[in-house]
Amino acid sequence: MCGGPASGSVGGVIEIRGLTKRYGRTVAVDDLSFRARPGAVTGFLGPNGAGKTTTMRAVLGLATPTSGEALVNGQPYRRLRQPMYEVGALLDAGAVDGTRSALMHLRWLARTNRIGRARVEAVLAQVGLTAVAGKRVGGFSLGMKQRLGIAAALLGDPAVMIFDEPVNGLDPDGIRWIRELLRSLAAQGRTVLLSSHLMSEMALTADRLIIIGQGRLIADTSVGELAEQFNRGVLVRSPRPTELTAVLTGAGATVVAEPGGALAVTGLGPAQIGDLAAAHGIAVHEATPRSASLEEAYLALTASSVTYAAGGGGGPR
Amino acid sequence: MTGALAAEWLKVRSVRSTYVAVAVAAATVLLGVLFVLYAGSVWDARPPDRQPEFRAARPEQGFLPVVQLSLAVLGVLAITSEYATGMLRTSLTAVPRWRTVLAAKAVVVAGVALVVASAVLVGTFAAGRLAAGDRTMGFNTAPVADELPLLLASIASVVVMALLGLGFGAVCRSAAAAVTAVVGVRFLVPVVATLLPPPWGARLAGVQLQDLPATIAGVETTGGGEPAVGLVLLVGYAAVPLGVAAVLGPRTEA
Amino acid sequence: MVDLLAAEWLKVRSARSTRRVAIAVATVVGLMALLAWYVARLYDRVRADSGGRAEVSSPAELAAWLTALCLAVLGVRTITSEFATGMIRTSLTVAPRPGALLLAKAAVVGGIALVTGQLVTFGTALVSRGIVGDRPLGFNAEPLSAEVPVLLAAGLSVLMFAVVGVGLGAVLRSSAGAIATLCMLWYVLPIITINLPAPWSARVSSVMLQELPRQLAGAATADGLLSPLGALAGMVAYAALPLLAGAVLMRRREP
Numbered sequence: 001m002c003g004g005p006a007s008g009s010v011g012g013v014i015e016i017r018g019l020t021k022r023y024g025r026t027v028a029v030d031d032l033s034f035r036a037r038p039g040a041v042t043g044f045l046g047p048n049g050a051g052k053t054t055t056m057r058a059v060l061g062l063a064t065p066t067s068g069e070a071l072v073n074g075q076p077y078r079r080l081r082q083p084m085y086e087v088g089a090l091l092d093a094g095a096v097d098g099t100r101s102a103l104m105h106l107r108w109l110a111r112t113n114r115i116g117r118a119r120v121e122a123v124l125a126q127v128g129l130t131a132v133a134g135k136r137v138g139g140f141s142l143g144m145k146q147r148l149g150i151a152a153a154l155l156g157d158p159a160v161m162i163f164d165e166p167v168n169g170l171d172p173d174g175i176r177w178i179r180e181l182l183r184s185l186a187a188q189g190r191t192v193l194l195s196s197h198l199m200s201e202m203a204l205t206a207d208r209l210i211i212i213g214q215g216r217l218i219a220d221t222s223v224g225e226l227a228e229q230f231n232r233g234v235l236v237r238s239p240r241p242t243e244l245t246a247v248l249t250g251a252g253a254t255v256v257a258e259p260g261g262a263l264a265v266t267g268l269g270p271a272q273i274g275d276l277a278a279a280h281g282i283a284v285h286e287a288t289p290r291s292a293s294l295e296e297a298y299l300a301l302t303a304s305s306v307t308y309a310a311g312g313g314g315g316p317r
Numbered sequence: 318m319t320g321a322l323a324a325e326w327l328k329v330r331s332v333r334s335t336y337v338a339v340a341v342a343a344a345t346v347l348l349g350v351l352f353v354l355y356a357g358s359v360w361d362a363r364p365p366d367r368q369p370e371f372r373a374a375r376p377e378q379g380f381l382p383v384v385q386l387s388l389a390v391l392g393v394l395a396i397t398s399e400y401a402t403g404m405l406r407t408s409l410t411a412v413p414r415w416r417t418v419l420a421a422k423a424v425v426v427a428g429v430a431l432v433v434a435s436a437v438l439v440g441t442f443a444a445g446r447l448a449a450g451d452r453t454m455g456f457n458t459a460p461v462a463d464e465l466p467l468l469l470a471s472i473a474s475v476v477v478m479a480l481l482g483l484g485f486g487a488v489c490r491s492a493a494a495a496v497t498a499v500v501g502v503r504f505l506v507p508v509v510a511t512l513l514p515p516p517w518g519a520r521l522a523g524v525q526l527q528d529l530p531a532t533i534a535g536v537e538t539t540g541g542g543e544p545a546v547g548l549v550l551l552v553g554y555a556a557v558p559l560g561v562a563a564v565l566g567p568r569t570e571a
Numbered sequence: 572m573v574d575l576l577a578a579e580w581l582k583v584r585s586a587r588s589t590r591r592v593a594i595a596v597a598t599v600v601g602l603m604a605l606l607a608w609y610v611a612r613l614y615d616r617v618r619a620d621s622g623g624r625a626e627v628s629s630p631a632e633l634a635a636w637l638t639a640l641c642l643a644v645l646g647v648r649t650i651t652s653e654f655a656t657g658m659i660r661t662s663l664t665v666a667p668r669p670g671a672l673l674l675a676k677a678a679v680v681g682g683i684a685l686v687t688g689q690l691v692t693f694g695t696a697l698v699s700r701g702i703v704g705d706r707p708l709g710f711n712a713e714p715l716s717a718e719v720p721v722l723l724a725a726g727l728s729v730l731m732f733a734v735v736g737v738g739l740g741a742v743l744r745s746s747a748g749a750i751a752t753l754c755m756l757w758y759v760l761p762i763i764t765i766n767l768p769a770p771w772s773a774r775v776s777s778v779m780l781q782e783l784p785r786q787l788a789g790a791a792t793a794d795g796l797l798s799p800l801g802a803l804a805g806m807v808a809y810a811a812l813p814l815l816a817g818a819v820l821m822r823r824r825e826p
Binding site for chain 3: 334337352355356359371373374379380382383386387389390393394397401491492493494495496497500504505509512513
């Protein structure tokens with residue numbers, strides 16, 4: 001399908017090593033290091049202005065690091081001869097010449113890396129724009145422009161894909177479409193780096209999470225680990241709290257009595273608590289897991305980014 | 318209207334292109350002085366009996382096209398930059414009447430052009446006379462009062478050029494197209510007109526923007542029209558494109 | 572580089588500015604034909620009392636002069652439109668060499684301008700001569716063959732202006748700024764230099780953009796101070812300097 005050198009859709013990697021970028025006296029990115037690996041969606045998360053876009057521009061050779069390096073497949077981006085076969089990127093879907101048709105936009109892009117016309121038609125079909133391929137991009141909705149930008153990123157069938165806030169301004173259908181596409185790209189063994197300032201979106205899409213604040217790394221973790229870290233146990237209500245407390249502590253849990261007669265249990269899940277209570281003939285009226293939402297976890301992390309940064313820039317591993 | 322005016326003034330004040338345009342216009346003072354100093358050195362080198370016949374152009378007139386063009390660009394950008402960024406939709410949400418927005422822009426652009434043109438042209442005029450000293454170089458022999466009409470008409474022509482730019486910008490909605498159109502009207506049409514054989518060459522020559530300041534001031538020109546007619550024509554150059562823009566509406570969709 | 576050239580060709584081909592510039596150029600040629608027709612008709616009407624002589628400047632050279640502005644605007648737009656939309660980042664992501672990108676743009680626009688310039692000048696010369704026939708109107712006093720060097724040089728000036736446009740666009744990154752600067756070079760500066768006292772008037776005028784083509788053709792009327800080779804060097808320098816500055820700036824400034 002693809003009219004150029006064979007693509008390697010597995011094995012790509014993005015590596016950021018001690019990346020620092022200053023604009024005058026403003027530090028946009030401060031000694032940032034992380035890796036994005038194949039076969040996973042790496043969520044790149046941080047509040048607006050945290051340095052996500054600057055980092056992505058450094059990866060794509062659009063910004064020159066003040067110090068440190070950003071490597072793609074072990075090389076600085078600017079050294080890639082035909083980059084579209086190695087990296088596909090969507091930075092700003094609106095950054096297209098609105099007077100050109102979608103087809104011509106993709107055709108000139110493809111031509112820079114010797115990608116054939118058949119591949120252009122194929123990606124248009126993949127993102128569902130075939131019917132409007134001849135229309136001027138200026139008349140496209142934001143969702144259609146996002147699809148066009150994704151089509152452009154897919155042209156070279158690259159192993160590494162970079163998306164900067166791809167769901168901004170999309171309707172729920174569009175968001176779901178992008179989410180499923182990103183999941184499937186990672187399932188094919190590609191390295192997917194996805195930036196967002198929305199934790200709720202990341203929780204559904206990303207496997208790994210790189211969280212930054214004020215240009216520094218706050219956390220390099222997984223969705224599961226982050227949820228675990230902010231786990232606050234299970235809230236249990238029972239007509240016989242004293243007996244239940246004895247049973248649960250006997251099974252290794254920590255139990256704290258809460259005002260109103262409820263018990264806060266950590267160390268056991270709701271299912272185990274229910275089973276133990278049943279085995280001892282104790283009725284349980286409620287067993288609610290009280291993990292903080294990922295959104296709360298994220299807000300807690302980024303709110304304290306200054307404190308973490310003072311401790312040396314590293315976060316919980 | 319007061320709110321719209323204040324908003325437009327803030328917009329003009331807060332973009333870099335305004336300062337570039339004003340700086341280019343202001344460079345005229347310096348260029349004018351250099352021109353007069355050079356002409357003065359030529360005058361000094363002449364034998365005294367040939368000095369009285371020496372004629373140098375008025376520096377503020379020679380560099381007038383630079384001032385006109387830079388403020389016309391300011392006028393163009395006052396509206397096309399909003400089309401380019403899509404900010405016009407925001408502007409029209411804040412002030413939903415297109416003609417009010419356009420009028421506010423026109424007042425602000427005209428005001429800036431008036432102040433800049435007055436400062437730059439009077440500055441060039443004064444600096445030129447100072448640099449010339451007591452040499453008789455043609456442009457500095459008449460009393461200052463006699464030069465005032467031409468100076469004022471030239472200032473008015475700069476204001477008109479800025480409004481012409483604003484009008485074309487609103488009609489074309491693209492900076493490239495609007496600047497090209499301004500260049501066409503101000504610089505190309507006169508050239509083509511002079512190449513036309515009679516009677517059309519003469520007919521068109523009398524209504525050119527470049528000749529109107531002299532016509533209005535009653536200075537002898539090729540066109541040689543009535544000052545009042547010249548003034549009406551000058552106002553027309555500003556009013557017609559703005560009128561067309563007002564009728565066409567904002568056209569922000571696609 | 573071949574891929575970049577082909578991609579830039581696709582871009583230029585599919586942009587709206589190109590269609591607008593094409594319409595403008597066609598209008599120029601049409602106007603020149605109209606001018607020739609009007610002059611011929613006028614000549615026939617007044618031949619009796621004018622003694623059968625008239626001087627009309629060459630429609631072909633006028634067409635080249637106007638076409639030069641059109642193609643220069645095209646040159647400006649090929650680069651400033653990318654800065655305006657932010658598409659320059661996409662361009663530099665798929666082809667991460669700013670200097671090569673600018674060179675490819677200049678080459679494609681230059682190629683278009685070269686062909687357009689020659690077609691317009693020779694086309695206008697043939698059409699206007701065909702329209703006026705054997706009426707002596709000055710510009711057709713010499714046979715077309717004698718006019719060839721002037722026409723070639725005038726056509727080349729279109730190429731030079733187009734490349735100047737690309738260079739200025741890369742340096743200034745703004746359509747309005749670049750086109751205004753171009754207009755200063757193309758029209759305002761020559762007018763100002765005419766006002767300079769001698770001998771600098773002639774010296775400076777001879778290196779003005781619009782004076783170079785005739786000197787290149789060895790047909791300068793009065794003030795030509797440059798040899799054809801000198802004029803050629805001047806034209807190359809005008810095209811190359813802004814382009815070079817643009818390439819350096821594109822390397823140094825982050826898009």
